[in-house]
Amino acid sequence: MIGIVMFAVALLMLLVGFPVAFTFGGVALLFGVFAEGAEMFAFMPFRIQSIMENTVLMAVPLFIFMGIVLQKTQLAEQLLESMGKLFGGVRGGLAISTVLVGALLAASTGVVGASVVAMGLISLPVMLKYKYDKSLACGTICASGTLGQIIPPSIILIILGDVLGIPVGDLFKAAVGPGLMLIGIYVVYILIYSYMKPEAAPALPLDDDVKNKREQYTKALIAIVPPLALILIVLGSIFAGIATPTESSALGGVGAMILAALYRQFSWKMVLSSAQETVKVTAMVFAILLGATAFSMAFTYTGGDYIVEEVLSDLPGGATGFLILSMLAILVLGFFIDFVEISFIIVPILAPVADAFGIAPVWFAILIAMNLQTSFLTPPFGFSLFYLKGVAPPQVTTMDIYRGVMPFIIMQVAVVVSILLFPSFYGLS
Amino acid sequence: MFLLRLEQVINSFSELMGKISAVLFVLMLFNVFIDVVMRYVFNDVSIGMQEMEWHLYAAVFLLGVPYTLKTGGHVRVDIIYDGLSAKTKSIIDMLGCLILLFPFCALVGWYGVDFAREAFELGETSGDPGGLPYRWLIKSVIPFAFFAILISGVGLFLKSLNVYLGNSQADDYQPPQH
Amino acid sequence: DDKVYHLKLAETWGANTPLLGDTTKRLAYLAKTLSNGRLQIRIDSSNKHKAPFGVFDMVRAGQYDIGHSASYYWKGKLPNSLYFTTMPFGMTAPEQYGWFYYGDGQSLMNEVYEPFGLYSFPGGNTGVQMGGWFQKEINSLADVQGLKIRIPGFAGEIWAKLGAKPVNIAPGDLYTSLERRTIDAVEWIGPSLDIQMGFHKIAPFYYTGWHEPASELQFLVNKKAFARLPADLQQILTTAMRVVAYDMYIHFQHESAVNWANMKREYPAIQVKSFPKDVINAMQAANSALLAAHAEKDPLAKRIQHSQASYMAKARAWTEIADQAYLNSMSE
Ligand code: NA
Numbered sequence: 001m002i003g004i005v006m007f008a009v010a011l012l013m014l015l016v017g018f019p020v021a022f023t024f025g026g027v028a029l030l031f032g033v034f035a036e037g038a039e040m041f042a043f044m045p046f047r048i049q050s051i052m053e054n055t056v057l058m059a060v061p062l063f064i065f066m067g068i069v070l071q072k073t074q075l076a077e078q079l080l081e082s083m084g085k086l087f088g089g090v091r092g093g094l095a096i097s098t099v100l101v102g103a104l105l106a107a108s109t110g111v112v113g114a115s116v117v118a119m120g121l122i123s124l125p126v127m128l129k130y131k132y133d134k135s136l137a138c139g140t141i142c143a144s145g146t147l148g149q150i151i152p153p154s155i156i157l158i159i160l161g162d163v164l165g166i167p168v169g170d171l172f173k174a175a176v177g178p179g180l181m182l183i184g185i186y187v188v189y190i191l192i193y194s195y196m197k198p199e200a201a202p203a204l205p206l207d208d209d210v211k212n213k214r215e216q217y218t219k220a221l222i223a224i225v226p227p228l229a230l231i232l233i234v235l236g237s238i239f240a241g242i243a244t245p246t247e248s249s250a251l252g253g254v255g256a257m258i259l260a261a262l263y264r265q266f267s268w269k270m271v272l273s274s275a276q277e278t279v280k281v282t283a284m285v286f287a288i289l290l291g292a293t294a295f296s297m298a299f300t301y302t303g304g305d306y307i308v309e310e311v312l313s314d315l316p317g318g319a320t321g322f323l324i325l326s327m328l329a330i331l332v333l334g335f336f337i338d339f340v341e342i343s344f345i346i347v348p349i350l351a352p353v354a355d356a357f358g359i360a361p362v363w364f365a366i367l368i369a370m371n372l373q374t375s376f377l378t379p380p381f382g383f384s385l386f387y388l389k390g391v392a393p394p395q396v397t398t399m400d401i402y403r404g405v406m407p408f409i410i411m412q413v414a415v416v417v418s419i420l421l422f423p424s425f426y427g428l429s
Numbered sequence: 430m431f432l433l434r435l436e437q438v439i440n441s442f443s444e445l446m447g448k449i450s451a452v453l454f455v456l457m458l459f460n461v462f463i464d465v466v467m468r469y470v471f472n473d474v475s476i477g478m479q480e481m482e483w484h485l486y487a488a489v490f491l492l493g494v495p496y497t498l499k500t501g502g503h504v505r506v507d508i509i510y511d512g513l514s515a516k517t518k519s520i521i522d523m524l525g526c527l528i529l530l531f532p533f534c535a536l537v538g539w540y541g542v543d544f545a546r547e548a549f550e551l552g553e554t555s556g557d558p559g560g561l562p563y564r565w566l567i568k569s570v571i572p573f574a575f576f577a578i579l580i581s582g583v584g585l586f587l588k589s590l591n592v593y594l595g596n597s598q599a600d601d602y603q604p605p606q607h
Numbered sequence: 608d609d610k611v612y613h614l615k616l617a618e619t620w621g622a623n624t625p626l627l628g629d630t631t632k633r634l635a636y637l638a639k640t641l642s643n644g645r646l647q648i649r650i651d652s653s654n655k656h657k658a659p660f661g662v663f664d665m666v667r668a669g670q671y672d673i674g675h676s677a678s679y680y681w682k683g684k685l686p687n688s689l690y691f692t693t694m695p696f697g698m699t700a701p702e703q704y705g706w707f708y709y710g711d712g713q714s715l716m717n718e719v720y721e722p723f724g725l726y727s728f729p730g731g732n733t734g735v736q737m738g739g740w741f742q743k744e745i746n747s748l749a750d751v752q753g754l755k756i757r758i759p760g761f762a763g764e765i766w767a768k769l770g771a772k773p774v775n776i777a778p779g780d781l782y783t784s785l786e787r788r789t790i791d792a793v794e795w796i797g798p799s800l801d802i803q804m805g806f807h808k809i810a811p812f813y814y815t816g817w818h819e820p821a822s823e824l825q826f827l828v829n830k831k832a833f834a835r836l837p838a839d840l841q842q843i844l845t846t847a848m849r850v851v852a853y854d855m856y857i858h859f860q861h862e863s864a865v866n867w868a869n870m871k872r873e874y875p876a877i878q879v880k881s882f883p884k885d886v887i888n889a890m891q892a893a894n895s896a897l898l899a900a901h902a903e904k905d906p907l908a909k910r911i912q913h914s915q916a917s918y919m920a921k922a923r924a925w926t927e928i929a930d931q932a933y934l935n936s937m938s939e
């Protein structure tokens with residue numbers, strides 16, 4: 001019961017507008033101390049230490065740094081503008097480029113905070129500069145940044161593999177199809193949307209100094225190469241066995257500095273100021289994690305996990321009914337609870353039931369992973385939304401972001417439904 | 430003005446945390462890079478250097494929080510907040526500090542002291558060959574950081590108070606420059 | 608007296624970790640039924656407390672009354688905790704249980720833990736753990752040079768002495784790193800738990816064990832919490848711990864056999880290998896040298912080592928003419 005009240009209070013308090021991280025932490029404190037006493041907070045250093053030792057999260061500052069250096073040196077702008085120009089007269093080119101770059105970043109990290117923030121830094125300013133609709137820009141960035149969660153390597157898939165007892169490699173392979181489907185559907189949506197609403201995603205104008213389209217294409221292709229190569233090197237270093245996925249983001253950071261040097265923009269002053277920006281954004285991401293771990297501590301230690309367990313342990317319906325209801329349950333819970341909590345608290349309750357119905361575990365896992373990915377985007381507690389807000393310029397409001405992600409949430413739900421109905425299409429049955 | 434002066438002192442403390450954290454970040458970046466190069470090119474691995482990676486990363490994000498608080502970089506749900514007057518905003522921030530931020534940071538910092546002291550008393554080290562000694566050092570970053578957030582929070586409180594009292598103008602948060 | 612006593616238990620693993628997570632559930636069940644409901648144990652797994660390696664501190668501080676973990680995890684805090692899980696080239700599980708229950712094992716373990724307000728009891732055995740999954744075959748000591756292997760702790764130190772390079776890789780990066788050959792080998796546990804990691808699909812060689820012949824888990828009990836229990840519940844608790852420890856050992860034996868059969872059937876290409884003699888000899892030499900260095904620094908370490916060595920000498924002589932001779936007579 002306390003858990004439910006705590007959620008309601010947190011929701012209201014968040015709306016007041018005090019920073020999210022400390023609202024989570026403070027509400028956890030009020031309820032935790034009231035229900036169990038202050039000693040509960042003696043657990044906090046242990047939980048913080050777990051975050052400190054979770055080296056996979058090192059990718060967050062490293063990717064942010066890469067994004068900031070690329071942005072400061074205007075290489076990000078050059079990459080996206082040139083990609084956008086390759087689309088010629090087709091509208092929405094910048095947004096589509098964002099999805100593609102997001103997909104590449106997604107293939108080199110499994111940490112959403114890292115890719116959303118990096119994409120926000122790289123592409124939001126460019127889209128705004130070219131008068132893209134703010135909501136479309138924000139939705140595109142949140143959705144493509146969140147792709148990191150389904151396109152391997154992925155933290156969700158690793159946790160689900162652990163919880164469900166499935167080899168991680170099997171899940172990684174199975175997730176590729178649905179991931180590509182999402183990329184495809186985003187691109188198609190952007191094409192249709194910008195065809196119907198030309199002012200939302202204008203085509204990029206030709207440069208003044210080029211005579212014809214062909215010259216423009218050549219110029220764009222040449223400009224794309226260096227920054228794109230950097231991202232491909234990050235990815236390639238994982239495939240070649242040079243670096244682990246986490247370490248590859250450091251190669252990205254060093255590579256960005258080398259690129260800056262090649263373009264004669266390198267200086268230690270630039271590095272240090274980029275580092276300081278990096279720290280600012282990193283701390284924003286981790287403060288939310290710190291607040292959220294306090295919140296989930298207060299939630300579970302006051303019996304919240306038992307409430308969730310009770311509700312979920314007897315879902316009615318046969319195999320299909322169970323699948324639909326469990327997906328709905330996860331989707332709804334995803335509005336409020338962090339994906340790690342869902343994986344650890346809820347999935348173990350559902351797994352034996354799915355097993356009893358003879359539901360293929362990999363299929364079930366992919367459905368859950370897709371669903372949890374959506375939870376990153378769902379207001380009010382969607383972490384991707386917070387992350388993007390943290391790096392967006394002041395004229396982008398929370399409402400712009402909320403509005404922007406809606407169509408992408410609908411697309412994700414549609415893909416989940418398609419996996420539910422046609423598992424064989426994705427090779428999942 | 431004493432209140433303004435105090436706010437400035439606290440702000441420069443938070444700025445200092447940000448500078449330290451930024452330097453540690455650059456060290457961490459090169460730390461990871463060197464570890465990759467050593468392993469792949471020279472087939473050499475140092476567990477101590479590998480542990481140094483997470484020591485630095487942990488210090489970066491923990492010490493960064495007070496700095497980000499000072500710069501107004503922590504995300505807010507601003508659906509309502511955005512439309513409010515500077516005075517109302519300052520009231521929200523003062524109350525938020527008093528009810529949410531101060532007690533949270535004080536309590537976590539308080540328990541963090543015990544946490545670090547235990548590691549010190551046991552002389553805790555890494556359990557891995559060639560790992561780093563003096564675990565209490567990195568563990569004591571937890572209480573240090575939370576007390577630093579608390580101090581930075583006092584800065585936010587004073588800033589709001591000064592706005593409320595009309596001693597100073599509200600300044601808007603400047604996100605990473607575009 | 609029908610007062611109900613509640614104990615809180617923190618375990619290092621997740622609630623659904625096969626075998627390990629079952630052991631604490633059995634403990635709670637046994638304690639409850641044997642005491643007619645008077646002894647209730649609440650289990651918090653790492654999913655809940657989020658501090659898998661904070662179990663020692665949390666039980667010590669009284670945040671939890673019982674912990675289920677492994678002694679060697681505390682090596683960085685308590686160097687002598689190393690000796691109560693398993694030792695490279697040490698005793699097998701039956702031999703080691705003999706040492707714990709009828710030799711000096713339990714009393715030496717108390718000597719190590721009591722100063723910290725803790726009791727430690729055997730908490731279930733995994734049996735022989737495998738040497739690891741390797742991307743390349745080890746034919747001689749030369750192949751070990753520069754070998755990048757993920758293996759923590761004391762065994763990692765031995766590998767390092769041989770010229771290998773133990774690495775730290777985040778568990779989340781482990782699969783991709785082994786698959787892409789960023790590292791050459793991964794030491795994990797054995798068929799019963801390795802199968803869900805999927806290493807068998809990406810690494811061809813499965814090496815037999817040498818470093819953990821009998822990993823014994825541990826129940827840590829806060830002394831004050833234990834003292835608060837009436838005598839009969841204390842007896843019920845210790846008895847239940849002993850029963851579930853033994854039961855885990857048998858359960859592991861069973862699951863390893865079943866999973867190995869499955870793995871072999873599904874992936875007949877897996878090549879089981881043992882390390883060549885020169886590598887084993889070098890490991891033994893490194894092990895002895897490291898142990899001697901520990902003994903020199905700490906008289907208690909010296910006594911524990913001595914107790915283990917002399918118990919093992921006796922026990923092994925019997926194992927050789929009993930189990931080993933029996934198995935030998937069957938093969939051929
Ligand atoms: Na990914």
Ligand code: NA
Pocket residue numbers: 334335336337375376377378379380381382383
């Ligand atoms: Na959500």
